[in-house]
Amino acid sequence: MTYATEELLISTIAHLLDGLKHIAVGVLSPIPGSAALLAASRSATIKKVSIIGSMKEPYRLDGAVDLFDCAAQGRIDAFFLSGGQIDGQANVNLTGIGQYPNQDTRWSGAFGSAYLYFLVPKVILFREEHTRRVFVPKVDFISAPGTSAPNVYRPGGPYALVTPLCLFSFNRTRECFRLESIHPGHTVEEVRDNTGFEFDLPASVPETAIPDSQTLQLIRNKVAPIIADPYPDFARKIWGV
Amino acid sequence: MTYATEELLISTIAHLLDGLKHIAVGVLSPIPGSAALLAASRSATIKKVSIIGSMKEPYRLDGAVDLFDCAAQGRIDAFFLSGGQIDGQANVNLTGIGQYPNQDTRWSGAFGSAYLYFLVPKVILFREEHTRRVFVPKVDFISAPGTSAPNVYRPGGPYALVTPLCLFSFNRTRECFRLESIHPGHTVEEVRDNTGFEFDLPASVPETAIPDSQTLQLIRNKVAPIIADPYPDFARKIWGV
Amino acid sequence: MNETITDIISLINQIDDGSKIAIFKDCSVPMSLGRGLIKRQARNLHLVTVPTGSFLPDMLIGAGCVSTIETAGVSLGEFGLANRFGSAIKKGSVTVLDATCPAIYAGLQASEKGIPFIPLRGLIGSDVLANREDFQIIDNPFEKDDPIAVLPAIQPDFTVFHAPMADQAGNVYLGRQAELKIMAHASKKTFVTVEKIVDFNIMDHEELGSASLSHLYVDGIAVASNGSWPLNLPGHYDYDRKTIQSYANAAKNQETFNSWIDIHLGKELNETG
C-alpha cells in the first residue's frame, strides 16, 4: 500500500509509545496526536490519550492545572515538544531569535516546556522542518534545557527526535542524539547536510520501517475520524475526511 | 421583654460584628451562628455569613479548602473559636489535658485554630462554661497561641471573649484580657472567682446591654428559622421552633 | 467492562497492612469498606484524616487496625468525644501526628502538585508545630525577617471514599466534595465505593463532568449500596442518628465497643460480604 509522509511519521512515533499508560499531546500537534491515537488503538496498556484543548471525552483533561499536576505526579508517560530551534544537547527554543529580551523574532514563549521536559519520562521532539535553521549548534534561548546537573530533580527528558528525514534517539548520559533510522528515500548525507549539530551514528543506519497495511488501515479507519475533530484541515488534507 | 441567656449572648456577640463584611462560623456554634445572622439582618455592610458545614445557600462555602484560602486572602473579617482551656494570653487548647502526647483526656484536636487565629482580624472566643477549669493560668497544650512575636505574619488574632458571665476584650499589645462588661445578675467577684487568669479591670465595670425588643424580634423572627436548619435541637430548646 | 470495576472484597484485600490511607471527614466516608477492613483484621494502618475524622477513624482505632493517625482532630461532633481515639492516645497504642485542617489540605495539595513541600501561614508558636518533627520554619526567601512554616507533601498510599455513582469507564461523580479530587490526585491509588454504576459517560455530561473525578485517578471501584451508612451521602441519604448514637454510647469503653462491632460486622457480612 502507498502511504503519505505524514502516515510514515505517525507510524514511526507510534512505535515509541508502545507499552505506555498515559500519553498527552499539546496544541497544534496533529501528527503526534494521530500517533498517540494509533498507539492506543492497538495497545492494551494505554489507558488514556489526553489532547490538550480538546473538550471531548475521553481526550479532554480536567483543565490545564490538572495536566501539569498530573505530570508532576508521574501520571503522564509521554509528551511531545517542538521548537523553533533545537540543538544537539536537546535544548529547545520556543521563545525567539536574537538577543533576549528584545529579540529580532519573537515566537510564542516557553509554554509548559521548562516543566514537562523535566517531569515526563519520554518527551518526543517532533519538527516537520529538518533544516540547519531549526537544528542549530546552540539555541539562542534555552526555553527548556535538554539535560540537567545530576542533583536536579528530573525523572523526565528527551527520548527521541522525529523529523521528515529520520528518527534520532537521545542518549541522556552522553547528552547527544543518535541517528536510529532514516526514512525511505533519504540518506545520511542529507541528514548531515541539514543538521547543524553533531550526532552519533551507527556503523550502518537502518531504514525506518514503513507502515504496514494493518497500520495504515488503523490510521485511516480509526485515527482519522477522531483527529478530524480537533484538526479538521489536517484530516481533510491527508485523508479527505 | 424578657429574654433567654442565649439571646443576651447572641445580642452581645452581634454588637462585635457591626460594620464587617464577611463572618464565618464553625461547626457546633449555634450562638455565634445566631449572632452572625442577627448582625447580618440589620447591617448593610455584611455581604456574607458562612456557616461551615452548611450545604445551603447563601451560608455554604465552596468546600473547606475555600474557607482557609479565603481567610488567608483577607476575605474573612470575623471567626469564632472556643477551647477546652483558654488562658490569660488567649492561648487556646483544643487538644487535651495532661502531658502530650499521651494525654489523660484527649479532646478533638486543633482543627483550623493555629491558622484562622493568625489570619482572621477579629477572632471572638466564646465558651458557655465560665469556670477555673476552662479559664486557666496556662493551657496544658497550645493548640493556637493568642499572641506572636512581632516578626510573625499575623494580621489576625483574639478580639474578645464572651462567656455567660461577661464580655472581655483582648489587648494585643498588653497581651491580656480586659473586663468590658458584666451581664445582668452577675458581679466582678463572681467573674474573678471563676477565672483562673489575671485580667485588666476598669475602675467601674458597666453592665452588658440587654437586647432591646427590636433585637429580640429580629432574633426570634429572622434568626431562629434560619439557625433551626443546622441546629434543630438548639432552636427547639430556645424558641420552640 | 473496565477492569477497575470490581467488588468490595477485592478492594479491601488490596489494602495491605501498614498502608497510609486518606479518609475524608464526615461525608463520602466509605463505611462499608471500613467495616470490611475491620473484618479482615487490617493492622498498622496510617490514617490521614482529611482534615478531621469522626466515626470511621474511631472504629478502626477501636478495632486495633491503626498504628498512626495524622489528623487535625477526631470527634463524633454533636455525639461527643471520639473515645476509642482518646483511649488509644492515653495508652500510647496509637501515634498521633497532630496538624491543622489547612495543613492537612496543604500537604495533600503539595503532593497533588508534585512539589516536595509547601509553605503555610499560622502554626508558629503552637504546640502543634513544636511536636511535629517533620514540620520546619524557614525564612521567606522573598521578604526579610518573615519566618514561615513549611510542611512536607502528604502522599497517601490509598484514598478511599464513597460516591453517588461511577460510569463504565471508571469516572466518578463526586458532587460538591471537591476535596476528594485533591485526595485522589495526591495518592498513589484511589479506591471508590459507589451507590451505582451508570451506563452513560459521566465526563461527557456538561454539568456532572466538572464535579467528577477522571478514571485516570481511579484504581478500583465497587458497588456498595448505602456505602456511607450510618453516615450520610449528601443529596442521597441522611445520617442514621439512632445507629450513630448507639455507637457513641458503646464506644465509651472497649468491651461495649467490641460487642457493638460484633453485631454490626455480622450485619455487614450478610449485606455486602
Add this chain to the structure above:
Amino acid sequence: MNETITDIISLINQIDDGSKIAIFKDCSVPMSLGRGLIKRQARNLHLVTVPTGSFLPDMLIGAGCVSTIETAGVSLGEFGLANRFGSAIKKGSVTVLDATCPAIYAGLQASEKGIPFIPLRGLIGSDVLANREDFQIIDNPFEKDDPIAVLPAIQPDFTVFHAPMADQAGNVYLGRQAELKIMAHASKKTFVTVEKIVDFNIMDHEELGSASLSHLYVDGIAVASNGSWPLNLPGHYDYDRKTIQSYANAAKNQETFNSWIDIHLGKELNETG
C-alpha cells in the same frame, strides 16, 4: 438588585491605568471589555496571561495599552504569531516577564492560598529562570542536595473574564473553566461580563453550583451579549474564524492593525457603548 451588577462602561472605568490584570488564555476572554479598555485608551497595564495569551493581549499591546506582560507565551495559535506582541518586544516598548504555564498557575495558586511563595519543579537551567530576577532557587529543606525553584505569589489587581451567566446575588457560572476560580481567588478584584443574568440562585442548583464562582469573589458584573466575540464561549458560540483571520492579517503591521481597530471599535461603540 445587587450593587455589583452594573454596566460594562462602569467596569472599564474602574480599571485604572497601571493595573495588573489577569486574563484567561483562549476562552472566557472578555473581548467586549477589552475593546472598551482600548476605546478609553487605557495605559501602562500589566497583563498576566493565564497562562498564555492570544488575541486580547495582542490587541491591547497593539493599541498601546500595555507596559508589561507576564506570560508563558502569546500566539494566535493556528492563525500564526502574535505580531503586535512580537513587534513591541523587538522595539522594547513592552517588558516581557517570561514564565512557564505551570509557573503562572502556581504563582496564582500561591496568592489564592495566601502564601508568599511556592516551590515548583522544572525551570532550573532554563533561560526563562535566568531572566526572572524575581524567581529563586533554594534547597528543598526536606531533602539533601535538592535544588528547587521558588516563585513569588502573583496577585493581580483585577481578574476579568466573560462567562455564560450570573445570578442576582452575584454568583457566576463558569462551566468547565475551573482555572477562573483560581484567578478570582488570587486577585484583589474580579470583574465579569456575562451573556445573561438569571433569576434563580446559581449556587442553589446542585449541578451548576460546583462549577460556579461565589459572589464573595465577584466585585462587578455587566451583561455583554456575545462578550467573547470573535473568540468562543464553550457550549454557547464558536470562534468567528473570518474575523479572527482578518485580525491576524491586519496585525502584521501597525498601520493595518490601526485601521482594523478603528473599524471594530466603531462597531463596538454602537453595540455595547
